[in-house]
Amino acid sequence: xxxxxxxxxxxxxxxxxxxxxxxxxxxxxxxxxxxxxxxxxxxxxxxxxxxxxxxxxxxxxxxx
Amino acid sequence: xxxxxxxxxxxxxxxxxxxxxxxxxxxxxxxxxxxxxxxxxxxxxxxxxxxxxxxxxxxxxxxx
Numbered sequence: 001x002x003x004x005x006x007x008x009x010x011x012x013x014x015x016x017x018x019x020x021x022x023x024x025x026x027x028x029x030x031x032x033x034x035x036x037x038x039x040x041x042x043x044x045x046x047x048x049x050x051x052x053x054x055x056x057x058x059x060x061x062x063x064x
Numbered sequence: 065x066x067x068x069x070x071x072x073x074x075x076x077x078x079x080x081x082x083x084x085x086x087x088x089x090x091x092x093x094x095x096x097x098x099x100x101x102x103x104x105x106x107x108x109x110x111x112x113x114x115x116x117x118x119x120x121x122x123x124x125x126x127x128x
Contacts, residue, residue: 002066002118025116038119052089054066054118055102 003038004057009050015060019043022059033061067102068121073114079124083107086123097125 006022007015024036028044035043047061070086071079088100092108099107111125 002068002121004066004118023117023119025113025118027113027115049089049091049113051091053087054068054089055087057066 001038002054002057004052004054004059006035006059006061008045008047008061008063018045018061025049025059065102066118066121068116068118068123070099070123070125072109072111072125072127082109082125089113089123 003021003023005020006018008018009015019035019037021037022035023038026034028034032044032046045061047063050060050062052059067085067087069084070082072082073079083099083101085101085103086099087102090098092098096108096110109125111127114124114126116123
């Protein structure tokens with residue numbers, strides 16, 4: 001499966017786990033981003049995409 | 065491999081192929097998005113992410 005792990009980049013340079021096994025990433029009209037895992041778990045985050053490597057299964061967000 | 069195919073959504077509802085086998089998706093400071101395929105092919109696009117399904121290997125952009 002090709003789901004990814006979503007992290008948020010913190011100001012100290014570390015990364016905090018947001019959600020594992022992410023399938024759907026969908027920016028909303030209000031500026032939030034909706035994440036949905038392959039298990040149907042959903043998270044809304046106030047952040048922008050910082051970088052993404054699909055081959056490495058990593059999506060990193062940065063706080064908006 | 066878990067790369068995706070990138071499309072741009074057109075105003076008539078259709079989708080046009082942007083780049084195949086996309087690994088890296090990286091928003092730039094100037095608002096453009098940099099796409100890099102697993103073969104090193106690179107494209108800069110003036111668009112925002114509309115929706116993404118990693119399991120379906122699809123990333124759809126919408127013109128900025």
